[in-house]
Amino acid sequence: MVLIDQLHMHDPSAGSRRMSSYLSRKTGLVIDRKRVIRLMRKMGIEAVYPRKRTTIPGGPAGIYPYRLKDVEIGRPGQVLCADITFIPMRRGFMYLFAIMDWYSRKIIDWELSNTLDTTFCLTSLKRALKLYGAPEIFNTDQGCQFTSERWISCLRDAEVTISMDGKGRWLDNVVIERFWRSIKYEDIYLKSYENPIELHKGIASYISRYNSERPHQSLANATPDEIYEGKVTLAV
Numbered sequence: 001m002v003l004i005d006q007l008h009m010h011d012p013s014a015g016s017r018r019m020s021s022y023l024s025r026k027t028g029l030v031i032d033r034k035r036v037i038r039l040m041r042k043m044g045i046e047a048v049y050p051r052k053r054t055t056i057p058g059g060p061a062g063i064y065p066y067r068l069k070d071v072e073i074g075r076p077g078q079v080l081c082a083d084i085t086f087i088p089m090r091r092g093f094m095y096l097f098a099i100m101d102w103y104s105r106k107i108i109d110w111e112l113s114n115t116l117d118t119t120f121c122l123t124s125l126k127r128a129l130k131l132y133g134a135p136e137i138f139n140t141d142q143g144c145q146f147t148s149e150r151w152i153s154c155l156r157d158a159e160v161t162i163s164m165d166g167k168g169r170w171l172d173n174v175v176i177e178r179f180w181r182s183i184k185y186e187d188i189y190l191k192s193y194e195n196p197i198e199l200h201k202g203i204a205s206y207i208s209r210y211n212s213e214r215p216h217q218s219l220a221n222a223t224p225d226e227i228y229e230g231k232v233t234l235a236v
Contacts, residue, residue, distance in 0.1 A: 001088055003027075004040065006189065016040060063142050067163035076104045076228045077132065081139040082125070082146075083176045084116065085184075089199055090192045096183075096203065097121045099128050100176045102139070105216055106224035107179065107207050108132050112200055118145045122154060129158055139163040139173060182210070 003026060004019060016037045023031040073079050079102040087094045097120055098110040109128040113120035138160045140146040146164065155162050165173050187206045193199040215221040222232040 001086075001093060004036070006184075063147055064162040064164045066139075066166055067137050067161055068139055071137070073103050076101050076106070076230070077135055078103060079137045079139065080108070080128070080135040081173050081176050082121070083141065083173060083180070084121070084143065084145065085180045087112075087184075087188055087199065087203075088192075089196070090194050092195075094196055094199060095120075097124055098176065098179065098207075099124060100179060101135075101224070101228055102175055104224045104227035105175060105179070105219060106211050106228040110203070110207060112196065112203070114196070116145070118148045118150055121145045122150055125151070125154055129154075134158040134160050137161045137163050139165070141165045141173060179210075183207075 003023060016033050019040065020031045020033045020036045023029075023036065068079065071079070080099055081102055082097065082099045084095055084097045087096045092114075094112050094114055095116055096110060096112055099108050100106065101108055109124045109131070111120045111124040138155055140163075142164050145151060152162065183203070183206055187202060191202060193202055210224070212223055212225045215223055219227050220232070220234060222234075226232040227234065
């Protein structure tokens, strides 16, 4: 599963057939495609490729259009985005949910879970809204957690405009996809955490460094905290 996760980060468009080929080349073994399909489903990952956008509901509350096209994002707190990713451990795995401020790239809240339910996402969302206030727009993919009535109701109650990626269009939420790559290759894959307690401590430490110490080229080498707190202003 760790190797599948690494390969998916390199080639998000790889479906089960291509993933099976990758795995066979990497391991020298014959990899059963049905097993790859089962593991990819368990990990909550799928091939990413452009598909025709649809208005067919993906959950009880339905799917919302992508609202960020041609929107000028010019200040912290204007747009938040969120996503879930698979996190391997030495024994087992967890799922990491994170909320990012689009303008500053600051991770403003996150939560771990051993299941892909909606509850841990909502816990983080409610905490973020309480601590940082409501953004104008909140963007996610079309996952069942984000089309659920509980998620939609929480954002509606906060009077937030809901935005969702086009189906299979990971570039619509590219800023948090880049964060997943950073945390996995700079921390998760290197340290191979033993259990959820160690993993939680490691992620907390990494996110703290990411927000306050790690300069970003896209932020004129400032940190997310410096941009979010207005200590550094990005050139228009």
